[in-house]
Amino acid sequence: MRKRLTKKEKGSVLEILSNLYPNPKTELNWNSEYELLVAVMLSAQTTDVAVNKVTAALFPLANTPEAMIQLTQAEVESHVRRIGLFRNKTKNLLAMSHLLIERHEGCVPNTREELEALPGVGRKTANVVLSNAFEIPAIAVDTHVFRVSNRIGLAQATNVRKTEEDLMKVIPKSDWKDAHHWIIYHGRRVCMARKPDCANCPLSGEKLCLAHLNKFQ
Ligand code: SF4
Structure with missing residues (x-):
């Protein structure tokens, strides 16, 4: 059983997510x-x-x-x-x-x-x-970010605060805002709460998801 992803593997995860979801932004509508x-x-x-x-x-x-x-x-x-x-x-x-x-x-x-x-x-x-x-770097951990980042192994935490700390350590500060969106998008479109679509997730094929490696399905 794999206990954790290496630093290099975490970097590869972020690269794949960034390519999957380019130019991410919040899906809420706002003008101020x-x-x-x-x-x-x-x-x-x-x-x-x-x-x-x-x-x-x-x-x-x-x-x-x-x-x-x-x-x-x-x-x-x-x-x-x-x-x-x-x-x-x-x-x-x-x-x-x-x-x-x-x-x-x-x-x-x-x-x-x-x-x-x-x-x-x-x-x-x-x-x-x-x-x-305000473009001030921060990683907001909502239910998707908590679930997905801990499944993949970008974070290994039992609460949102520790998840935020784990992500801040592994993600370059300049990517904090975008990474929040990458992970949310992935949680909404592929790694859904009840039925993650591992068969169509590039992280499973690349052996870069801890939950999948450990036979999550
Ligand atoms: S391999 Fe499965 S559990 Fe892992 S991130 Fe992809 S969809 Fe989620």
Whole structure:
């Protein structure tokens, strides 16, 4: 039984994923730092497609914190109710918007500490905003990144924080943002949670996936 991939093998994995998914970007629709923050906050436990449908109706009404707080909780809920946890997400969106106005002159801050101090914003959301809106290197570990990177052996961790640390060690900083997307894309298109398509995964053919090498299927 293989216990780990070598450094060289991990490098080969990243090269294959980068070739499979060139020019990656978030599949959420957004046109400003505030829109990205709102979209990522709405995306917990739902799909980007569902979030895009919600924001397509919400952003024309409110795509700034000033406009958002003009809406009542019920008005915001009427737009986001089709996605999970909508009451809590609405509450956080409104509280976050108030805080942006009070503390940051209505702008989204660009430090982890300030982002994580906002209601409903955890480390993953902060990392997505830092890397995508501000080009500050960070690796956001969501459910796909956690599952796929640990299956392949890029990380060997039992929680998201340790997975992030493992990935930061193996991936060059200049690739952190793109690698997050490569791994998410792979998790959505090939290495799905319940039925990974190992037969059509180039990592299985190249013997570069620890789970497959150890007869994951
Ligand atoms: S070989 Fe299978 S388990 Fe490994 S990354 Fe590919 S699809 Fe996922």
